[in-house]
Amino acid sequence: KLYSVGVIPGDGIGPEVMEEGLKALKALEKIHGGVSFDIHSYNWNCDYYKKNGRMMPENGLDILAEHDVILLGAIGAPGVPDHISVWELILPIRRRFQQYVNMRPAKLLRGMVSPLRYKEHADLDFVIVRENTEGEYSDMGGRLHRGTPYEIAVQNNVFTRFGTERIIRYAFSLAEESGKSRIIGATKSNGINHSMPFWDEIFKEIGQRYPHMETNLYHIDALAAYFISKPETFDVVVASNLFGDILTDLGAAIVGGLGLAPSGNINPEKEYPSMFEPIHGSAPDIAGKGIANPIAQIWSISMMMDHLGHRDLGHLLLETIEDVLEEGSVRTPDIGGRATTSQLGDAIINKMIGK
């Protein structure tokens, strides 16, 4: 089967890790005769913005809509404000393509040691399902009395029943499909007294349809602390846009860092292309040095293979990443080694082909 893949390498270390990602796609074609990828690369990034005054062409989203999936490296560069780079590229893609699930595993890979003193591999293996289209990132609000002592800024968190139901429903069905039984909803209904009680109601409504599941609503402050003290009690955590953002970085931290953490921006109905990207940013401080960790990008491709229905290939890719980490001689500096980005990419790809 031929898949059309839209690729946005982006800024900073984005293109460096994407190169390894593309090598992984080639390797997968070699391994599985029936799968091939038609790659279309787009140079939409902060340089493009500096030249053209926009992050992507006016019909950029229409162009992307033609692909089966999208791969993103990382976006953001010094001198270009985030409200440009993020709000004119990443967020429009997530929203236009109804990628309402942002799925982020928090799993300690073989070969890695958790920074949590008392936690082992079996303790760190859960998934965070983050709402990805509304909530706290709403663009609604503004400022009044600018520059005066009476200035105020208001930002609206907007939670719709439609948006809240679909993400919580997804989390429950994901748990069911993967044979997991514990679902935690992240809330803060004791302090945030309109949107979060609404979230809680919907969580409970949907939870009632799954009487065999163990469901809990935890306040985000306590939940963040539980990520440290009892991550072994989690299977699936479902959270709003902002809470999910915070929890997924925290999840990445407790399993060894952002260099490894992948994500999928998923449209479960497959009406639109889904997008796979590392959680890390463009890291301008190490860009151009060839030392960025490519694993987050390669693992994102493993998630992409799962999404496309090739779970065997997704599994193979992740297993191989773990083999290489466990073997331990080829590691980038962020995980305690001296290898370059391409050395680590090659090690993974060669090992996979050799299997």
Place this chain on the structure above:
Amino acid sequence: KLYSVGVIPGDGIGPEVMEEGLKALKALEKIHGGVSFDIHSYNWNCDYYKKNGRMMPENGLDILAEHDVILLGAIGAPGVPDHISVWELILPIRRRFQQYVNMRPAKLLRGMVSPLRYKEHADLDFVIVRENTEGEYSDMGGRLHRGTPYEIAVQNNVFTRFGTERIIRYAFSLAEESGKSRIIGATKSNGINHSMPFWDEIFKEIGQRYPHMETNLYHIDALAAYFISKPETFDVVVASNLFGDILTDLGAAIVGGLGLAPSGNINPEKEYPSMFEPIHGSAPDIAGKGIANPIAQIWSISMMMDHLGHRDLGHLLLETIEDVLEEGSVRTPDIGGRATTSQLGDAIINKMIGK
């Protein structure tokens, strides 16, 4: 000097830990002839609510206003919704008394081991300054089209220049006074595009007046991860109401748990009483067993002594807590021992008197 102290033991383990706190106050009177406390206890809690239909009398805030300081145990009980217990007692006190600083140390005490594998005592010693009166806990917003598929809930985050300036100014002057040079502002201006850019602007404006300080704005997701990976780089972290709430629980987790974590709700101008309370909740699951850790409450009293200008006594109390933890034989179950609440309280108080 005689201080008038309003005491609200509260619910669950609140009264249990407060008993130890009151013992500590008595001990301080004994040690320092010139200090005494006039204690007024109020039974305003969820039981009071069940009897009277409100968390405190109508003139409750006026009564509290007469005290020099307030001590709170913990509030919350099964069967009473948080929007009652929290919104009718804790939040009104914080707001009416302009306790706009919520100060929460993240400090690994002597005798405690951090759950972070690679971190030692010197790595974990910073302060989180949380805005305590506005921001994400605004009570502004509501719901529309209830019960229909088109229902929405909107919650307004409200940031005023007045409120934002005063908390950030406080953080900078705290750093200056305590000889610290690194200040981090928690933001999310890349995703939340009205309120957080406003926060950033004010942080930078005030930062410019402190050219010798090292200032950084970190996005809350990355910052949460840095609490795990590089807490040793923090001196003072200043955050909005919600972000501060999350970061302080996380701060408590990396230094050994909520059983130890104190907080001060401070009105720096001393126009109104400040309130000191453990970060932990009322813990209905262990209430009545006499095994709650009293250290968060006693440490909160140490912060209260600092606030009242008796830094020597605040220091003595905290040092003694550390001595007892280091000695190690008297510990409550949450920190690996078998002692009761009052055994641990007594151990601290007797050691302090014996000094």
